[in-house]
Amino acid sequence: MNDDARSGCPINLALETLGDRWSLIVIRDIMFGNRRHYRELLGQSEEGIASNILADRLKKLVAKGLLTRTDDPSHKQKAFYNLTEPAIALVPLLAHMGAWGRRHLPTTPELAIRAQLLEEGGPPLWEDFMTELRHAHLGVALPAAHVPVLARLTAAYEAEVARQRPA
Amino acid sequence: MNDDARSGCPINLALETLGDRWSLIVIRDIMFGNRRHYRELLGQSEEGIASNILADRLKKLVAKGLLTRTDDPSHKQKAFYNLTEPAIALVPLLAHMGAWGRRHLPTTPELAIRAQLLEEGGPPLWEDFMTELRHAHLGVALPAAHVPVLARLTAAYEAEVARQRPA
DNA sequence: AAAACTGATTGCAAAATGCAAGTGCTATAA
DNA sequence: TTATAGCACTTGCATTTTGCAATCAGTTTT
Numbered sequence: 001m002n003d004d005a006r007s008g009c010p011i012n013l014a015l016e017t018l019g020d021r022w023s024l025i026v027i028r029d030i031m032f033g034n035r036r037h038y039r040e041l042l043g044q045s046e047e048g049i050a051s052n053i054l055a056d057r058l059k060k061l062v063a064k065g066l067l068t069r070t071d072d073p074s075h076k077q078k079a080f081y082n083l084t085e086p087a088i089a090l091v092p093l094l095a096h097m098g099a100w101g102r103r104h105l106p107t108t109p110e111l112a113i114r115a116q117l118l119e120e121g122g123p124p125l126w127e128d129f130m131t132e133l134r135h136a137h138l139g140v141a142l143p144a145a146h147v148p149v150l151a152r153l154t155a156a157y158e159a160e161v162a163r164q165r166p167a
Numbered sequence: 168m169n170d171d172a173r174s175g176c177p178i179n180l181a182l183e184t185l186g187d188r189w190s191l192i193v194i195r196d197i198m199f200g201n202r203r204h205y206r207e208l209l210g211q212s213e214e215g216i217a218s219n220i221l222a223d224r225l226k227k228l229v230a231k232g233l234l235t236r237t238d239d240p241s242h243k244q245k246a247f248y249n250l251t252e253p254a255i256a257l258v259p260l261l262a263h264m265g266a267w268g269r270r271h272l273p274t275t276p277e278l279a280i281r282a283q284l285l286e287e288g289g290p291p292l293w294e295d296f297m298t299e300l301r302h303a304h305l306g307v308a309l310p311a312a313h314v315p316v317l318a319r320l321t322a323a324y325e326a327e328v329a330r331q332r333p334a
Numbered sequence: 335a336a337a338a339c340t341g342a343t344t345g346c347a348a349a350a351t352g353c354a355a356g357t358g359c360t361a362t363a364a
Numbered sequence: 365t366t367a368t369a370g371c372a373c374t375t376g377c378a379t380t381t382t383g384c385a386a387t388c389a390g391t392t393t394t
Contacts, residue, residue: 009213011265012213046174076361101176219343
């Protein structure tokens with residue numbers, strides 16, 4: 001336990017790292033939206049995150065070991081963000097948070113469909129998703145029999161969006 | 168979805184309710200520490216929560232339907248707080264958060280033992296715990312075969328405290 | 335009567351948030 | 365070549381939140 005922490009309780013320590021309005025939103029967007037650049041995260045933010053908050057959170061998440069930042073070869077200033085293993089290990093937490101939100105809060109269907117699929121899939125699906133994230137973000141090899149998770153989540157989202165929109 | 172929300176995503180909505188430094192700490196203390204009065208929550212807070220923050224969060228959690236507040240017959244001013252079903256349904260989320268904190272952050276053993284037991288017990292233990300919380304906070308009857316969960320968590324905590332303290 | 339308890343509230347400074355404009359470098363389009 | 369767009373921030377400012385510690389006024393206990 002480091003000296004700045006208010007206690008060594010795991011929940012408290014997790015909240016000292018992630019207990020704010022925006023950090024898990026940033027992780028969500030990288031994880032589920034595959035947004036890897038600052039402009040993508042800023043411009044495509046469903047919640048309209050402020051530029052200074054996004055910059056601040058990205059910096060903090062890198063400092064705390066939840067993200068890594070690398071240069072993108074396509075532009076001298078462009079930064080590329082990857083999730084680390086601790087961030088990937090947040091999948092079950094985010095799945096539970098999504099399930100809880102779906103049940104107890106007034107969600108919209110197109111934004112809730114991914115949470116529904118994760119809840120229905122349960123821990124085996126979360127493990128598959130984490131395996132896929134390790135591949136995409138850490139360069140770990142995928143098993144031969146891997147069934148894509150993120151593509152399935154995204155397809156369900158897009159189908160729901162099309163469903164909500166009259167032709 | 169109500170008009171103040173930044174989006175209808177379940178994760179976002181959960182974070183609009185609970186995405187701050189202190190709300191889940193308050194719920195944790197009521198849930199695991201069985202602290203049901205303001206002074207208990209304030210005086211026994213491992214993290215030293217500030218009085219105005221505690222008062223503010225209790226009020227907000229009541230307003231959002233996660234806590235109920237009733238008068239305590241022993242003192243005209245004394246308030247008694249109970250978890251609601253949505254708060255009890257946060258057990259898996261808190262269990263995951265604790266497990267994540269134990270694995271990725273520098274926790275102290277006596278404060279991490281409960282998280283360890285919850286992780287080892289998995290969903291069956293969480294269900295038992297939620298059943299017990301429904302009894303304690305909502306007055307729902309306990310099954311005859313119920314094995315106490317909170318008492319076991321507390322005993323493990325106290326054993327760990329005694330273990331860390333030389334005689 | 336004095337002290338302790340009750341759930342707050344208050345005064346203040348520091349920190350964080352949110353909006354929108356601005357910065358200086360890099361890449362692309364005209 | 366010049367103008368425009370893209371890049372990840374940064375900045376100025378007002379508002380809100382946090383955190384510390386003292387205070388409040390009613391209630392109960394000593």
